[in-house]
Amino acid sequence: MGTLGVALALLAAGLVLGLFLGRRRGALTTAPEVPMEALFSAEAEESLRKRDAIFAKVFNLVPDTLTITRIADGRYIEVNHNWEALSGFMREEAIGHTSAELDIWAIPEQRSQLIGILQREGEVRDFDVTFKHKQGHQFYTKVSASTFESDGEKYMMLAVKDITAQRAAEQAIRDINQQLEERVQRRTLKLEQANAELAQALETLHRAQDELVRSEKMAALGALVAGVAHELNTPIGNSLTVATTLEHRLQEFEGQIKVGLRRSDLDHCMADAQFATEVLVRNLMRAGDLVRSFKQVAVDRASSQRRQFNLQDIVSEIVITLSPVISRSGCEVQMDIASGLELDSYPGPLGQVLDNLINNAMTHAFVDGQRGRIEVHAHDLNADEVQIEVRDNGVGIPADHLKRVFDPFFTTRLGQGGSGLGLHIVHNIVTEVLGGHVDVSSQPGAGTVFTLRVPLRAPASAQPA
Incomplete structure (x- = not known):
């Protein structure tokens, strides 16, 4: 309810109450514009009835629920028609009875808190109050309140706005948010578990990849060894063949010496030895070059x-x-x-x-x-x-x-x-x-x-x- 609406509602309530209390206590001087000489005349009574009817109509036309209670004991002085639909109590059941008798305040301490604020600040806007319906269930409201005094008694005027549906919607939203948070937490937990499993799988894959890389390197070194064996086989094999042939030639030369050596035999032996030496040196140098090359390749690959x-x-x-x-x-x-x-x-x-x-x-x-x-x-x-x-x-x-x-x-x-x-x-x-x-x-x-x-x-x- 807006500030203007509350003010109008409370003004209407105040005027009705003023006329009501004034008529009950004979304080008819509170009604403005009524001449003093006509206070006890029939015209005055008729004028007051009409004024009461106008203000009562305004009081009941206000869209929010309005109540007037005595602060001392919480006795209801007046309620409008909306009160009946909101609380379940008929107007006749409320007027003259206290809020304690009706058990209308679900949390009685809230009435004490409300009155305390009113006494300090003079008025209250949008105060949360939980009331109890005649059938026993609770409903939630926002209350605006003001006080006034008449004949030494203090009274409290309340404008009550039902926010039960709003509270239910807010609670539903909170429940949905809670469910969403729980679902997000569950999904997050599952994602964290999945990520951990993926990280572990990736680590395993990296280890397997490293092992395969090492296997590839070992295979390359194996090919290097095979290449060494193959390439060295030719010069070493040639050297062995030449050395064996030279050995046989020397044995023949030794036999020729025993039976008598001719100049031509010596020349042939020297030529064969020189040829064998050249072949041996060439093949062994080739083997040496290959060993040095393979050694360099092996060092490069290993280091x-x-x-x-x-x-x-x-x-x-x-x-x-x-x-x-x-x-x-x-x-x-x-x-x-x-x-x-x-x-x-x-x-x-x-x-x-x-x-x-x-x-x-x-x-x-x-x-x-x-x-x-x-x-x-x-x-x-x-x-x-x-x-x-x-x-x-x-x-x-x-x-x-x-x-x-x-x-x-x-x-x-x-x-x-x-x-x-x-x-x-x-x-x-x-x-x-x-x-x-x-x-x-x-x-x-x-x-x-x-x-x-x-x-x-x-x-x-x-x-x-």
């Missing part, structure tokens, strides 16, 4: 240390280590590496990249025993970068696979030895260790080209894999 190196040497060493696999595959590997390309970078990781790309070509580019060609090209792009290409003339990569080749665990040879990590490792090494970029282009039936762009000097922030 991933940064150093200065010649790109042509690194590519040659990688092709040598892969020669057994290349021979079995029936493929041909050609190199076209510009001379003078000196890098300050990580030869081990770069060698692993080239190893993986050549192996990937031999594994996927050629099918059904097809013989193919793999080419490794390298040249400088500018003063700071070098471009390395590994290309093949194989079957190519389908367009729907092309954008996924660097994804971890993506392979078209699942269960046939493919882990799906080779190209993923290539991408990680090139971008994170060498500080470069790797791209792939392919046309089905026209082969595949992997293009690496790496700086001649690896960035200082790069860390070996």
Whole structure:
């Protein structure tokens, strides 16, 4: 109820009460505009009745419930028609009875609090009061109140607004909010549990990926060992053959000495010994060079240390280590590496990249025993970068696979030895260790080209894999 409405309602109530009390106590002087000489005349009585009827009508037209009670004992002096619908009590049941007799205040302390505020401040606006209906149930209201005094008695006028439906709606909203909060908490808990499970699964996946990466590295080292054995087998085998032949020739020479040595026999023996020595030295030097190369590759792969190196040497060493696999595959590997390309970078990781790309070509580019060609090209792009290409003339990569080749665990040879990590490792090494970029282009039936762009000097922030 607005301030103006409350004021009007209380004014109407006050006027009605003033006339009512004045008539009961003979204090008819409270009615304005009635001449003193006509107070006891019939006209005065009629005028008062009409005035009472007007103010009673106004009192009952106010939309809120209005009551007038005596402060001392809570006795009801007047109520309007809305009182009956709100409280369940008829007007005749209320007038002359106290609020305690009607048991209308559900919380009696609220009446004492209300009166205390009225005594301090003179009026009250929107005070929360819980009343009890005649049938026993409670209803909630907002009360505005004022006091007045007549013949030494203090009275309280109340304008009561029913907010039970509003309270019920607010409670319903609170209940819904509580339910929503509980649902959100349950969902949050489930999400936290799901996130924890996902984090654990991701950690397990990372461990598995690391293990597979180590397996890939061990497989590369295995290929290195096989390459060492294969490449060393030729010079060592040749040296053994020459040494055995030289041993037999010396035994013959010894027999010739016993029966009589001729000048021609000595010359032939010296020529054979010189030839054998040359072959032995050449093959042993070849073996020594291979051992040094393999040792450097092994150190680079194991330690991933940064150093200065010649790109042509690194590519040659990688092709040598892969020669057994290349021979079995029936493929041909050609190199076209510009001379003078000196890098300050990580030869081990770069060698692993080239190893993986050549192996990937031999594994996927050629099918059904097809013989193919793999080419490794390298040249400088500018003063700071070098471009390395590994290309093949194989079957190519389908367009729907092309954008996924660097994804971890993506392979078209699942269960046939493919882990799906080779190209993923290539991408990680090139971008994170060498500080470069790797791209792939392919046309089905026209082969595949992997293009690496790496700086001649690896960035200082790069860390070996």
